[in-house]
């Protein structure tokens with residue numbers, strides 16, 4: 001039988017502090033906004049002015065990106081005058097990292113002063129009204145690995161990050177969702193939806209039966225990321241906003257010839273990236289600084 005320290009990744013407060021301090025001593029930027037780029041959406045990082053780039057491999061305690069479409073670098077800079085840090089590439093459970101490791105950047109960002117997280121991903125559309133290229137504002141998630149106890153907060157709780165039992169009914173900030181709707185309407189975007197994201201472990205795409213089940217459970221889109229990061233960010237009291245780019249339609253029909261594939265996912269990102277960049281940059285420009293959050297420490 002494994003001991004607790006063998007089961008639970010050892011990325012302690014001190015390690016996060018070391019990484020945060022290392023980054024703070026190597027950049028002048030004091031980010032208040034964190035952005036995570038999903039598959040094929042790395043272009044979001046190119047919006048930052050006066051960028052300062054750190055390869056993940058050069059950052060102490062940071063994991064490495066192993067997935068095509070995830071560049072593996074942290075970019076600091078300003079967006080419409082707001083200091084930001086942007087992950088050009090994220091980590092996924094299927095890469096083999098412990099779940100605490102893939103969510104580690106959230107804690108590092110918190111220690112660096114980030115108050116608001118904007119997360120993006122590519123996802124398969126389960127909702128039959130969704131088309132490839134639609135963008136879904138995430139209003140809630142279903143954490144499938146969580147039902148099997150795979151939760152980034154499992155293990156001893158460090159109260160310096162947040163409380164033992166954090167609330168998740170308000171995980172996706174209502175005001176930020178409304179802001180996204182307002183900005184999209186001003187831009188004339190007719191491809192914006194709002195729905196529930198279900199995270200699965202991957203890397204195999206879902207079977208037809210799995211897609212049907214997730215849809216019946218109330219999910220509008222399925223993907224392999226984001227929810228774990230949001231759990232850790234909310235635990236640490238950061239407010240979260242997340243978007244799914246519907247990169248493919250989940251196969252729900254046994255007569256369908258469609259097959260999910262990563263190339264289609266990346267291609268959809270290329271097609272929509274400029275519009276997403278515009279949406280995110282206007283949102284960032286209008287962000288209020290104060291984050292009055294009950295979970296905050």
Ligand SMILES: O=P(O)(O)O[C@@H]1C[C@H](O)[C@@H](CO)O1
Pocket residue numbers: 037038039040067090092120121122123202223224225226261262265
């Ligand atoms: O990082 P995200 O969630 O955007 O990546 C999605 C899920 C898989 O990693 C990959 C499948 O194409 O894209």
